[in-house]
Amino acid sequence: MNGPSPLRAFGGIARRELLRFLNQRERFFAALVRPLVWLIVFAAGFRAALGLSIIPPYQTYITYEVYIIPGLLGMIQLFNGMQSSLSMVYDQEMGSMRVLLTTPLPRWFLLLSKLMAGVTVSIVQAYAFLVIAILFGIDIPVPGLLPVLPALILAGLMVGALGLLLASVIKQLENFAGVMNFVIFPMFFLSTALYPVWKMQEASAVLAAICEWNPFSQGIELIRFALYGQVNWLALAMTAGSGLVFFLAASWAFDPSRRFRAGRTA
């Protein structure tokens, strides 16, 4: 008799996530259209044809389109992380997650598998976006496409873990709309995705501080430096650290039986 195989369990979860993703073509396009609209429409409005000031990791003047690429990669991952957790809320309500939890594997392992599966999907989207951006003539360093992979994995895990944590504490599917307003938007706009910290500093020191310590900013900076073949150690530590905290909290908070019991008594 075979014992529980962690690899098989992971394979099953990953396959389910990928299949779900592939079956929903519109989801794939939506995931690409969103950052592309930002790149082509929003960035055009702020073109900065005369160049942005030099900040690391950039070695010379860049256009605004080049600046927001890492932020838009982060955006892809943020939405994907949240969507993946949305699917978990759905699974919880519809019961498939409870079936999954009957496997004799530790709960954290199942959550991690779920997380990894979500990140894999977001990486496919991120590379599709990068290829389209290059075809649009945006100056993306091609040698950076390889070192950016580990950065995308780590940043994806971090936002995914945050999504898991939220999914663990959200009671119902309807509440997820609130997540958009209270998590995704503030996280995105109060980050270095759209503007560098020094620009934020001109507006408000408080906002700049929030922007700087936002874990999502750190994930973006990790991606930004990796695209140019560099490691931003602070961003690496912050992304890994906050990802771990989110994951541990999610593992602790995720207890479907408690929810089940609560549902029964209600």
Next chain:
Amino acid sequence: MFRTLAATAALVCLTSTTALAHWVYVSNEKDDTVSVIDTETNEVIKTLQVGQRPRGITLSHDFTRLYVCASDSDAVQVWDVATDTLIHNLPSGADPEQFALHPDNKHLYIANEDDAIATVVDVDSRTVVSQIDVGVEPEGMAVSHDGKWAIVTSETTNMAHWIDTGTQQLVDNTLVDQRPRDAEFTEDDGELWVSSEIGGVVSVIDTATKQVTHRIEFAIPGVSKDRIQPVGIELTSDGKYAFIALGPANHIAVVDRTDDDKVIKYILVGRRVWHAALTPEEDKLYTTNGVSGDVTVIDVASLKAEKTIKVGRFPWGAAILPKDKIPQ
């Protein structure tokens, strides 16, 4: 024992100082300095204190002397490249801005902006050989590779003046667009390229007929036309590219000379780019960005800006010392 070791180490240091890279001399107009950049590290390795308002900068053809137009000192300074010391000043006439050294390495043609004259100086005897009346506000200077022609552009008269170097006489004028700045001969001296700052174009003049054959225009998406002010011109010796510094448009235009002088790319650099210099291999271009106070390095093969290096305030011009000429 220690002394022997130290002596050996010193000897090793001395013998191993064969330069790996070229030096780029950049004149900083507002700082009265010249920054020296090492092309290997692309960092400023030293800064020389020179005369007031240094603008035009060039090296002697044997690379032992550095000539600097110290405009507000009313002098052309001659620096010893080996020792970084000022040897003497040349009698340049008032407010020298730009100059060109004749291939004989002896005659320096200097534009005197305030006096509407061009001064020819013998750099060995340090005497003025000739002063030639030209148009109002002379600015750009060029000498053909065969040494036959010296060109002065005058900013207000809007002309390129042709000086016969044999007689030191002005023999012809070519009318160009408003506010001509820089002039460059192609490698075979068949064409003269003149940039017009206000006109926003580069005129290509046939040397034989002294007539403008065509004009190169520029347009950068998102940049208003009046910001496109062509100044510095650099031509590659293989006849492939021309690089035009577009001033406050913050871009270098790349002209493909093998394809009807079409502009094929605009490369983003620092603010108000005025001049540029090619390395001896012509694989890198160093641009001087005045307002942002930096120098951008462009890779010629990929036509991409690689790095921007902070120098002094308002860098104006650049001259490159080849690595085999760097003093040991």
